[in-house]
Amino acid sequence: MSSAVQPAVEPASLEAQFLELVRDLLRELGSHRAAEALTLHSSFERDLGLGSLERVELLVRTEVRFQVRLPDEIAQQAETPAEWLRGLREGGQAQQGAQRYRIVQPARPAPPAPAGARSWVDVLRHHAEVEPDRVQIHLLEGDGGEDITYSQLLTRASEVAGGLLARGLRRDETVAIMLPTCSDFFYSFFGVMLAGGIAVPIYPPARPDRIEEYVRRQMSILRNAEVRFLISFAEVRAVSRIMRAGIPTLKDVTTAGALRELGVQASVSQRRGPAKPSETAFIQYTSGSTGDPKGVVLSHANVLANVRGIGWAVQFRSTDVVVSWLPLYHDMGLIGSWLFSVYFAAPITILSPLAFLSRPERWLWALHDSRGTLCPAPNFAYELCARKIRDESLQGLDLSAWRVAINAGEAVLPDTLARFAERFRPFGFRPESYVPCYGLAESSVALTFPPINRPPLIDRIRRDEFEREGRAVPAAPDEPNVLRFVANGTPLPGHEVRLLDEDGHPVGERVQGRIFFRGLSKTAGYYRNLPATAAVTTEDGWMDTGDLGYWAEGELFVTGRRKDCIIxxxxxxxxxxxxxxxxxxxxxRRGCIAAFGTVDPETGTERLVVVAETRATDSSERRRIEADIVQRIDAVLGIPPDRVELVPPQSIPKTSSGKIRRSEVRSLYERGKLEARTRPPWVQVTRLWARHFRSWVKLGAKTWASRLRHLGLSAMSLVIAGFCGVMARLVPGREGSARWARAGARWLLRLQGWQVTMRTANPVGGRRQAVFFANRSHRLDPVLLVAVLPSPVLLADGFAVNAAGVRTRFLLRPLLVRPAAQAQSPPGGTLRERIRAALGRGCSVVVTSEAPAGTPPELSRFRLDALHAAISTSSPMIPLRIEATSASRFIVAVGDPIEPVKCGQVPVTELRERLRRSIAGLGNGRP
Amino acid sequence: MNQLPLISASESFRRHEILLTGGSGFLGKVILGLLLDRFPDFRHLHFFERPARGMSAEERFYRETLASPALSAIVERLGQDRLRDKVTVWSADLAHANCGVDPNGVEKLAGRVSLIINCAGKVDFFPPVDESFRSNVDGVENVLGLARSLGARLLHVSTCYVRGEADGLAEETEPVLGFYPHRHGPEDHSFRYRDEIAYCRERIRHITSGHGSNGTTLPSDVSQRLVALGRQRARHWGWVNTYTYAKSLGEQIVAAAGAGQDGGPALEYAIVRPAIVESALRFPFPGWIEGGRTAAPLVLMALGGLKDWPVQRDMPLEVVPVDLVAAAILVVAALLLEGRHQPVYQLATADVNPLEMEHLIHLLDREARRRTRARRNGHLSRALLERLAGTHPGARARFVSPAQARAKRRRLQQRLGRIESLLAKARRAWERTGLPGGQGLGAWSAAARALSLQAQFREQTLDTYLPFILYHRYIFESENIRSAYASMTEADRRRLPWDPESIDWDSYWIHNQIEGIERWIQPAAVKDWTFKI
Structure with missing residues (x-):
């Protein structure tokens, strides 16, 4: 099957024929000058301006012309016609009937979803135990494939986890995964989770000639994510030293294979405790955003909630089969397709984006073969299928099983929906299958879903009112100048969406507003990027999506992104x-145009700038194009652009998924640097070396300095805790020891670099003793409370003190409510008696929650003994809420005291409920 | 609350007839004994007994249950005739509808029985899940159905450890329905006991299909799969073992019936959750214990020379003497009969009188060393081997991390394995020479073998224990039982004492626990301080 077949033409004429083919294509694309300049050694991209989609077209034409079947890589990797020809001579195979990988249908319907799972590790373990031999992933590679079962997934992921642990990965450290679609990705992703790390999927380099830009872009992400390891393919190891210099935290660049080997050898059986739902599952760097990398932090609970929501929205059936070609570093590919299928134990057929791009029909055939029922893809994929697939390659295709065709990830265009439905109706595709929905990485992936089994709802509105006043007025059927938007449905359960105007007031029906949302899948924020997080979150928990939309008939219509909007x-x-x-x-070049506004100080408004890529270099040709653009925009908008800028191909920066980075284009434009050219790889590498050489040298010095500093700090805190602890034991009276312990605790906080803010409505701690009830937020809570409470206090809970470590134990032990002096049973008296004795002597007592670690503050649990003691000595009960706003900043909010005398008739359990409610109420920014 | 009249248990028991299930178990016998001993004029008791070992229910009750050391003295005092008058024994099996009582019987019982005390339950930690379901889920459903058709109230005995991995303070006020250890809070409704039971039964049917019905025994690989299923379902939701998982399901069945959520009329019920039930403090006599599935292995390991304890020092061990539990159950029974009950009563000691692991281990260790010194008559081979293997009994107990403990145990196993193989080689060589005296070497390898078996036993026991003593720190709030006692008459408080705060743990462990275990469990094992598996 792999025997190379010589095309039945002479070598020389082969060259000529191929060049003629390319020339024809260029002429059709309107690039006459490039067609004339074409040689065997012109660069497709730089000289001819053929992007990846045009090269797909070229691939199809080559195959038809020479009756061969070419390897997919040729379309993306061949740099010049000469390389393409080499591929054609060596790898060209005789066209054969479409040999496809047969997929075995799952014999049994999916088992119930693990509704009680608290983390993705739970989900995987659950399925691996319930049905270990169930095939989870059908991975299509070329014309072959690989099946991965749940037990394989778990075993190999555990091996990766073992390797990571053996290399010294610690809990909550980040591990970047930079892999194309391959089985190693799946193992690595779960491996990192199993090892207790946080996975950071980032997109793999597609082209070797883009090293500089690529590495620079990734470095800022990797630096921001503070990654410890980078799991990638072997070739990336070559630049690992450069990376290490730029990323101080990076320990190693390695491969999944190496980790698995190590994991098997080391057999580290060090399994961590179960992950808590609030823990970070992975960090998703957003593709569409501009400026600094923003890592969306997603907890297990976020992603689980989102996947459960999608399952509800698409009315998941146990016989569903998912098909996806989406890249796995992208939220829709990772969460919306793969993790979704993992959760619901639906088999998923995965092909690589490259395989799809080079032959879009593969996607449809994969749907056919696996009887796929559910498949998400962005708008352009539908467009590509509607336009670029030859009829011959569709014979026998059956899409009738496809019941959910999710269209999301970019603007959904009504024309595309119509074209695709029209073309594939003969193959069993139904327009009711379309599910155009809206989502964003900040809400894990999905936010709104329309009802299924309904053809897309398209709203025609009048352009004038919409553009002037933001009102979406339905247009008359014959009205010519209209805008059309597709309905995106209603929020998933557990989520809320609201639209606000510029002043922050909710907008009415059919009025455009900014989209805000909150709910279970909402991210906690951007990783280590507080300014960016603060910019998009409101105090009451809403998040600004930056997108615009309007409500009509109960459904959300998304109209565009606010940050790109030109006014x-x-x-x-x-x-x-x-x-x-x-x-x-x-x-x-279609799709390579950026329109944006720049502020013009003279007129006080924005200037509309259009930057377009063109292959034309001839000045008269360029003038013609400029005029053409101006005329066309004028025709549509009624205003001409202020400026049209023509640039050579590849000048407009795009995101990994092909979206235009408009704000970056703007800043390039404003700095006059639009026409940057790519340099040869060796120059790029050298420049990188030069840039990072100094930081590389500094790296060693810095590590040592920080180690020494750490050593010094811990020695100092040891001395202070020791001294204050001894003094607390020596001075007479509990008041005195409490003062010494408090001094020690304050020093410890200072050395830790912690900042604690106290928020209170009325001053705490008059002369009267009280019982403080506090939630647990951190190991060192007792230290924190002893340090910040104004009057010296005693502690009720020995366990909390012991859990905080040796130093704290020594410092705070003297503060524990001590056994009463008189003989009692049990020896020393019960906790109630001890607290009562302390209160009777005029000391205040702190009681901490005894709920398991990770319990939210509003579910704190308190010993009834403490409440009984407070009631019998009529001491007020004061609720406290400790909250960490970052790793080293804490807020202690003090609630209104609850007077036991006032509620002497109320059962003690009711008092406890009041305390809990009060602590819950302290969370909403109220003092 | 204080205005209400005090409740008299003797009065309640004089007026109402009670039905007891699981009465031939460790706890059931003590309840029966207390009732007979402290309330001799109770009205009537119906006793459910399962025919077994070739005996009918009645034979079994008189020959086996009443013959137990816990009850024989009381029975002698009361006389068998009086008993026959007061107690009706029913042949019953909780695995069947109406607990296997025929319709005639049900008709006879209807209207007579006011209260069912359900003490029955399977207490193996990791049994095949269908067995656990049979008594802890199906059994509860059947008892419940019977209670409804008799118009009786239900006192259901469960366990504190239904908390599973939700450690920390366990509040009695937490709702029973919808609880699972990983629950995110009151708003989390992802656990529905009915769905879970249905799913688990479906899986059981799937696994056992084609292997005959309940009557025949299942092949071992099938029962292994059933064990694994139980383990997996329990771990999935956060319970530490199959037992507590099934027990929690049972509780939820009762609570749903109480709220009238299962389609039937609402049922008056109380759930009583004892912690680890251990040897008697006073009744029937100090140290009475039976079964020994819980703390006994701990004692035997300590006395058998375990030195490296993978436990946290300040974790309290929640142990409660059996007679206290039985007394509390009778008090709750009286409250339930008077309609003044709470839904949940936890019977534990650590909230007033905690016994920390550190204290307990040192106590047991001191006792072990005292006994070693007193003994001094062990086999020389054994003593030498213990030295070689590093487990000499004179050493002091240490607290280590689980990883350290595991590493140490592994090293010990390796060392023992090496010694064993050396001995075997030596023995073969010796036998080839044809000289006499090979038996001496045989004794040595037997000793080595015993040591390695002991090490294996410890390994298993610690694995079973880890969830209780290592990862989870529980404090079971026992407020309701304290307030229950406040509403009892003084005479009943003396008859049915609940006073965990006054237990002197040192004396209890030395005189009640250790002596009880030595006396009533595994006498052979205690003789040589090794524990046969």
Whole structure:
């Protein structure tokens, strides 16, 4: 099957014919000058301006012309026609009938989803125990494939976890996974979780000629994520030293294979305790955002809630089969497809994005073969299938099982939906299968879903009112100048969406507003990026999506992204519209146009700038293109752009998923650096070396300095805890020891670099003794409370003190409520008697919650003994809420005291409920 | 609350007839004994006994249950005739509908019985899940059905350890329905006991299909799979073993019936949750114990020379003497008969009188060393081997991390394995020479073998114990039982004492626990301080 077949033409004429083919394509694309300059050694991308989609077109044409079947890589990796020809000569195979990988249907329906799972590790373990031999992933590679069962997934992931632990990965450290779609990705992803780390999936380099930009872009992400390990493929090890210099935390660049080997050898059986739902599962770096990398922190609970919500929205059936070609570093591929299928034990067929791009029909055939019922893809995938697939390769295709065709991830275009449905209706595709939905990485992946089994709802509205006033007025059927938007449905259960105007007031029906949301899947924030987090979150827990939309008939219509919106003379212009109009111009590279606004200080409004890539270099040709663009935009919008800038191909920066980075284009434009050119790889590597050489040298010095500093600090805190602990034992009276212990605790906090803020409505601690009830937030809570409470206090709970470590134990032991002097049974008296004795002597007592670690503050549990003691000595009970706002900042909120005298008739359990409610109420920023 | 009249248990028991299930168990016998001893004029007791070992229910009751050392003295005092008058023995099996009582019997019982005390339950930690279900889930459903058809109230005995991994303070006020250890709070409704039971039964049916019905024994691989299923379901929701998982399901069945959520009429019930039930403090006599599944292995390991304890020093061990539990159950029974009960009563000691592991281990260790010194008559081979293997009994107990303990045990196993193989080689060589005296070497290898078996036993026991003594620190709130006693008459408080705060743990462990275990459990094992598996 793999025998190379010589095309039935002479070598020389093969060259000529191929060049003619390329020339034809270039002419059709309107690039006459490039067609003339074409040689065997022109670069496809730089000289000819052929992007990945155009090269897919070229691949198809080559195959038809020479009756061969080419390897997929050729379309993305061949740099020049010469390389392409080499591929054609060596790897070209005789066209054969579509040999596809048969997928075995699962014999039994899926078992029930693990509704009680608290983490993704639980989910995987559950399925691996319930049905170890159930196939989870059908991974398609080329024309072959690989099946991965749950038990394989767990075993190999455990091996990776063992390897990571053997290499010294500690709990909650981050591990970046930079892998294309392959089985190692799955093992690594769960391996990191099993080892107690946090996975950071990032996108793998697609092209070797983009090292500099690629590494620079990844480095800022990796630095931001403070990664300890990078799991990648073997080639990346070559640049690992450069990376290590740029990323101080990075310990090693390694491969999943190496880790698994190590894991098997080391057989580290060190299994961590179960992950808590609030713990971070992984960090998803957003693709569409501009500026600094923003890592969306997603907890197990977030992602589980989202996946459960999607399952509800698509009415998951136990016979569903998922098919996906989406990249795994992207939220829709990772959560929306793969983790979704893992959770519901639905088999998933996965093919790589590259396989899809080079032959879109593969995706449809994968759906056919696996009888796929559920498949998410962005709009362009539907467009690509509708336009680029030859009829011959669709014979026998059956899409009738496909019941949920999710369209999300970018703007959903009504025309695309219509075109795709039209083309594939003969193959059993039903328009009711479309599920156009809206989501964002900040809400794990999905946020709103329309009802299923309904053709997409398309709203035609009048352009004028919408652009001037943001009102979506339905248009008359014959009205020419309309905008069309697709309904995105209603929020998932457990989520809320609201639309606000510029002043922060909710907008009415059919009025455009900014989309805010909150709910179970909402991220806690961006990893180590407080300013960015603060910029998009409100105090009452809402998150600003930065997108715009309006409500109509109970459904959300998303209209665009606010940060890209151009406001010119009071009129909102959506850049996509401008770009689409400019894209119609002859000689412009479609999809490689950026429209944005820059502030013009002279007129006080924004100037509309359009940057378009073109292959044309001839000045008269360029003038013609410029005029064409201006004319077309004017025709659509009624205003001409202020400036049109033509740039060579590859000048406009895009995100990993191909979206235009408009704000980056703007800043490049404003700095006059639009026309940057790529340099040869060796220059890039050298420049990188030069840039990071100094930091590389500094790295060693810095590590040693920090080690020494750490040593010094811990020695100092040891001395202080020792001294204050001894003094607390020596001085007479409990008041005195409490003062010494408090001094020690304050020093310890200072050395730790902790900042504690006290929030209180009325001053705490008059002369009267009280019982403080506090939640547990951290190991060192007792230290924190002793340090911040104004009057010296005693502690009720020996366990909390012991759990905090040796130093704390020594310092705070003298503060524990001590056994009463008189003989009692049990010896020393019960806790109630001890607290009562302390209160009777005029000391205040701190009682901490005895709920398991990780319990939210509002579910704190308190010993009834402490309440009884407070009641019998009529001491007020004061609720406290400790909250960590970052690793070293804490807020202690003090609630209103509950007077036991006032509620002497109330059962003690009711008093405890009041305390709990009060602590819960302290969380909402109220003093 | 204080205005209400005090409740007299003797009065209640004089007026109402009671039905007891599981009365031939360790706790059941003490309840029976207390009732006979302290309330001789109770009205009537119906006693459910399962026919077994070729005896009918009645034969078994008189020959086996009443013959137990716990009861024989009381029975002698009361006389068998009086008993036959007061106690009706029913042949019953909780695994069947109406507990296997025929319709005639049900008709006879209806309207007579006011209260069912359900003490029955299977207490193996990791049995095949269908067995555990049979007594702890199906059994509860059947008792419940019977209670409904008799119009009786239900006192259901469960366990504190239904808390599973939700450690820390266990509040009695926490709702029973919908509870699972990993629950996120009152808003989390992901656990529905009915769905869980249905799913588990479906899996059991799937696993056992084609292997005959309940009557025949299952092949070992099938029962292994059933054991694994129980373990997996329990761990999935956060229970530490199959026993507590099934027990919690049983509780939820009762609570749902109490709320009328299962379709039937609402039922008056109380759930009593004892902690680890251990030897008697006073009644029937100090140290009475039977079964010994819980703390006995701990004692035997300590006395058998375990020195490296993978426990946290300040974890309290929740042990409660059996007679206290039985007394409390009778008090709750009286409250339930008077309609003044709470839904849940936890019977534990650590909230007033905690016994920390450190204290207990040192106590047991001192006792072990005292006995070693007193003994001095062990086999020389054994003593030498213990030296070689590093487990000499003179050493002091240490507290180590689980990883350290595991590493130490592994090293010990390796060393013992090496010694054993050396001995075997030596023995073969010796036998080849044809000289006499090979038996001496045989004794040595037997001793080595015994040591390694002991090490294995410890390994297993510690693994079973880890959830209780290592990872989880429980404090079971026992407020309700204290307030229950406040509403009892003085005479009943003396008859049915509940006074965990006055237990002197040192004396209890030395004189009640250790002596009780030596006397009533595994006498052969105690003789040589080794524990046969």
């Amino acid at each position: 010119k003379s009071g009129r909102n212009i959506i850049p996509q519209e401008v770009e689409a109009a400019a894209g119609e111009a002859q000689g412009v």
